[in-house]
Amino acid sequence: MTTGTLLFFLVAAGVAVIIFRLLRSGRLREKYAGLWILVGTSIVALVIWPQMLESITGWLGVQVPSNLLFFLAIFLLLGVSLHLSLEISKLEDETRILAEEVAILRLEAEDRGGTGGSSQELNGA
Amino acid sequence: MRTNGRTLIIMPAWNESAVIGGTIQELRASWPEMDLLVVDDGSADGTADIARDAGAMVLRLPYNLGVGGAMRAGYKFALRHGYGRAIQVDADGQHDPVGIGLVLDGLEHSDISIGARFAEVGTYEVRGPRRWAMKVLAMVLSRIARTRLTDVTSGFRAANSRAIEQYSRYYPAEYLGDTLDSLIMAARSGLTVQQVAVRMRPRQGGTPSNNPARSAIYLFRSMFALLIALTRRRTVREG
Secondary structure, three states: OOHHHHHHHHHHHHHHHHHHHHHHOOOOOHHHHHHHHHHHHHHHHHHHOHHHHHHHHHHHOOOOHHHHHHHHHHHHHHHHHHHHHHHHHHHHHHHHHHHHHHHHHHHHHHHHHOOOOOOOOOOOO | OOOOOOEEEEEEEOOOOOOHHHHHHHHHHHOOOOEEEEEEOOOOOOHHHHHHHOOOEEEEOOOOOOHHHHHHHHHHHHHHOOOOEEEEOOOOOOEOHHHHHHHHHHHHOOOEEEEEOOOOOOOOOOOHHHHHHHHHHHHHHHHHHOOOOOOOOOOOEEEEHHHHHHHHHOOOOOOOHHHHHHHHHHHHOOOOEEEEEOOEOOOOOOOOOOOHHHHHHHHHHHHHHHHHHHHOOOOOOOO
């Protein structure tokens, strides 16, 4: 095992350990962790068996192994950022609903408690 | 004597403390039988307190959601409290109280009634790319709604109970979503739309921008919003 390989192995193993610890402490939800554990372990696997990348490159008919690696990495990052955008949009929708609910409840609560004395009373449903 | 025919005036407001008090007083004097709901869209200048002191109910959003967000909250309130009609009025006083009666009358023949600025009443001048954008938008929406519409970005609009139900579910907070997208989706869900000519007063604060660059940006963004809204899947109406 060369020094370079050892370095990459340590980096990959470090990433895997960090992901695992984040998951255990509950700061990373499982639905995201699965993907990252998969990424971490495949990096470790590629460091240990670099021949694997070469054989996959051969099957797919790609000329240079590193090109395949870059292609996969970019594709993965693209997917992850798209996924994050979707999650943020969903969260914004959800917080918007909560904000509306809070505002309506507050008006109804103030009206019932009589604090501040709104001059129109609520009536109805 | 509150019946199911109760009418709610919904007024979205964001940092309108300078003008909102006068607008509310004028509305309450002109239409004392209607309930007035100000949706305070996260203002930092005491708009909510002024509105409350002026005698309106105030829905305080905890942070700024944009006009679309404020309006959906208002329509949700209208739906839950069983209002039969709701009308949206600007806080800056550019919507004449006389027009409220006219726009509400439009609901006798349709689910949504829009108070239009260009319908040969009053004066309102727009030029350049902004005008082209408005023309295209008006043309496309007229076809979708199967009626003649000239001012589709007008915020002066009334809704009956069917439209309140639709709006409380779908009123996007995105750019132009509050006017264009909500209207397109309502029309595509089978609600009928009608336009009423009203007089608009000049705004009490600020002027509509006629800067060419801004107008061009408006043109592109509005076309984009239109395209997205047209390709969206229609909302399903129950009942």
